[in-house]
Amino acid sequence: MMLGKSRVGLRAMAALAASSLLLAAGCSSGGAASPAASGSAPASSAPAAANLTMTFLPKNLGNPYFDTSFKGVQAAVQAVGGTVTQVGPAKGDDPAGQVSYINTATQQQVGALIVSANDKSAICDALTEAKTAGVKVVTFDSDTNPECRDLFINQATAEGIAKVQVDIITSEIGDSGEIAILSAAANATNQNAWIDMMKKELAASHPNVKLVDVVYGNDDDQTSFDKTAGLLQSHPNLKGIVSPTTVGIAAAARYLSTSKAKGKVMLTGLGTPNQMREYVKDGTVTEFALWNPEELGALAAYAAAAMVKGEITGKEGETFKAGDKEYTIGADATVLLGEPYKFNKDNIDNFNF
Amino acid sequence: MTTLTTGSPDTRTYAEFGRPLWRRALFNREMAIIALLLAVVVAASVMVPKFATPVTLGYLLFDVTPILLIALAMAPVMITGDIDLSVGSMVGLSSVTLGLGTQMGLSVPVAGLIALLVGALGGLVNGLLVTRIGLPALAVTIGTLALYRGIAVGLLGTTAITQFDRWWTTLVKSKIGGSGIPTVMIVFVLLLAAFAIMLHFTPFGRGVFSIGLSKDAAVFSGVDAERTRLVLFVLSGLMAALAGIYYALYYNSARGDNATGMELQVIAAVVLGGVSVFGGRGALHGVVAGVLLIGVLSKALQLVNITSDVVSIITGVLLVLSVIAGSVLSWIQAKRLRPAAPPVKTS
């Protein structure tokens, strides 16, 4: 480079640095810094006070399921007098991205970390490190290996979730014929556990129903949509699709609702009432299942708060209060929310999430 | 890549020798980026709570290690005017290879060696298509970006391999004493030294720069351009494979989709670090500073709970500004030096 150029270059760079820092400063004063400030100040002045600063780390941002969970988390955290920040990777299925956020939470010395795992072992060491640094780790929705977290909030047992979906689809197709599964990511812990259970349940109780294909929509709308189209083409005799993921079932319903297969190919799975309302009313979908993600988030936050306060440690048999309900910790430091709930056109309007 | 690009970098060398050595050493693109890096580090230490700790340094370096490793090899590739978009996919393929190897009962070093071989082979395929058949590097590596990723995802299907020898994963995650600096940094520093010597202090390295400035001139002055570019592509594949081994061991997970999109992060950092996309100029200290700058910015913003997406805006804007600034300034300079004759590129 040249004489005058480099000087101007330096000046330009300096201006650039200043502007990017201003940006950082502007954002940090704009609210993101407040949890850190309000959380750490009392903790340092009175070490006995519990550090109720929490980080909520979903699989990815912009996912209505997790947004609903976060509402529950926020409400519960407010009730116990703490603060919570939601962070996470923009794209789904990015464990490396989650590790980076876990490390940051460790560094910020938050009281508790509430996380839905993108990979059951990839984020394990980072979580262990967080635990060592005194952060309480509560997983919900999708678990890690049990030794990596303090507590897992289970939305429903895998058996219960698998059974309710198999029950719905087999009764809709008259207990015989071909069905397929539209899953999320190929590596998702919970999805694969449910699919295994469904296979067992089908083999045990529904010998005439044949599972012909499992495809993966990666919790991406467009992929799930196109995969549904692919399923219908690859399997002309298909009678039913089970999609145990909220993104997948909504995309599949949208494809079916404009397709000639509407009403001929049955669809069920796990979905949120708001996303499915239209398709239940137009007859594409008769019945689907889910737990209440808001309750799930609230339970996770209450459990995290109880751990931070030292009320529970994760031992089997300990109890704690979440709002006005009492929950008991089961084997493997797991708390069960309850049985999945079935939504159909008679009850769907009672729910808004 | 030279064939894709046009511009007027020709007055550069002429003017560069019109300045005393100390000025050339201190006032250049690399120093500007290092100054910017230092400024950001100082500002973040003051403004961001919990930034100025050894813990930050550790997490930061762990995060950027794969990008640093790949950037070492990407820089010379881009200095010759080529580009390698397949590196992110190669990280995935290499980590899958390592995973499958250990699953079959091989030890980590043996499986790692196979992964490195796969990397070298992938680089060789890129290099042969570019140099022997004469295809543009951009097109070839867009193809192999899809191909290598496809093989990685195809090989492993729905599974992720997460059982690695504990001794190795602990080693990769260990730090040197209480300094917070990861042990793997030793490997990186050695490789940095090797690449720096190769690029800046050997005839081979001078060949790399001369190919980027003018391939024909380089060939006429006795540089084996084809061989040089081939070697660089193989090195690029090797370093990507090494990054893949690190990635699998650090995250304890070999998956087909590991490090998706990393190629863009690497290229952004390398360009930010002062490597000209026209080829012919760049230096490794600038490249390392470029990688660290993006790493520091994203870590600092994460600590104040700003998601990575703001970082991507900043990365993008920095990238565009840094290239534009250089271009505008050299245009002004060219005008000042030769007001009458507008530069015309003849090649």
Added chain:
Amino acid sequence: MTTVAAPPAPGVLSRLGSLARSRETGIFLAFALVVAATTVKNPQFLFSGDGWRDLLLTPAIVAVVAIGQAVVIITRSVDLSVGSIVGLTAYLVGSLFVAVPGFPIPLVFLVGIAFGSLLGLVNGALVAFGRVPAMVITLGTLYAYRGINVVWTGSNRINASDMPRDFLALGTQQVLTIPVITILAVAILAMVGWYMANTRGGREFYAIGSDPDAAELYGLAKTKRVLIAFVASGAASGLGGVLFAARYGTINSQVGDGFELQAIGAAVIGGVAIVGGSGTVLGAVFGAYLLLTINRALPVLGIPDFWQRAVVGALIIGAIILDRVLANRQAKRLMEDRSAA
């Protein structure tokens, strides 16, 4: 490059011959072969209502984006930011419907195209006036546009129920069994294709792509052409965003992620040389259809969908090698012709 050389006095026969030899024909035959093979395996692929519709519809959005990309590549640039433009425009469209219920649908198309053009203009201005390689600039704007999108969208999402039914219906509506989106893509193809092949302005893109310095010395307005190319690519991506919103009905911050590789891949497979100066937009559209149809055909043919990307990669590499072989053969023939004369 080769296309600039005018063919010597074409008779009807030689014209037919060159049609048979042309790259577009080859790609179309490959496309037909894929469809035929898959249909033999499963007649539903072509002969069911949904199969026919999806065959025409699924690649159409990428095809539109690839048309713009082809124009940029022909002028020896490349536009990596198209995926981010698609995403940003799609979210803008969705937000418009949320903010102004009953927003007129034709106006939405205009807004989307205008907004895309604006983003393309930013790219074009930076490339043309900054004299910086398009790859770096558009890599930067790929990041920047996507980042703006994510900051703007946050964890929000536009659902199908937020948009008017008539608009969503456009995404799947058919006229005489041909989907509306496909008709739109063909109309744009016809317009741009005719312009690129038959007008002085269109040929200037090829001239600039073949040899930018010679074109400039000859007096062609290079800056203007480069600007136009990027605006065209932005406009095509903007339209792509509107179409995406209509077709998929759900818009989050990651819409269009990875479109750049599909669009560039489609153009390259369709015979648009990455070094500029040759290829047609028709080829790019055929490339898009081939690429996305293979994606859909593989599972039907019994190849697990995990291998799709590997096949696509092999296809791109095969296409560029084929290009080179053909170009070499033609160069040889031209040399022979010259020495014979």
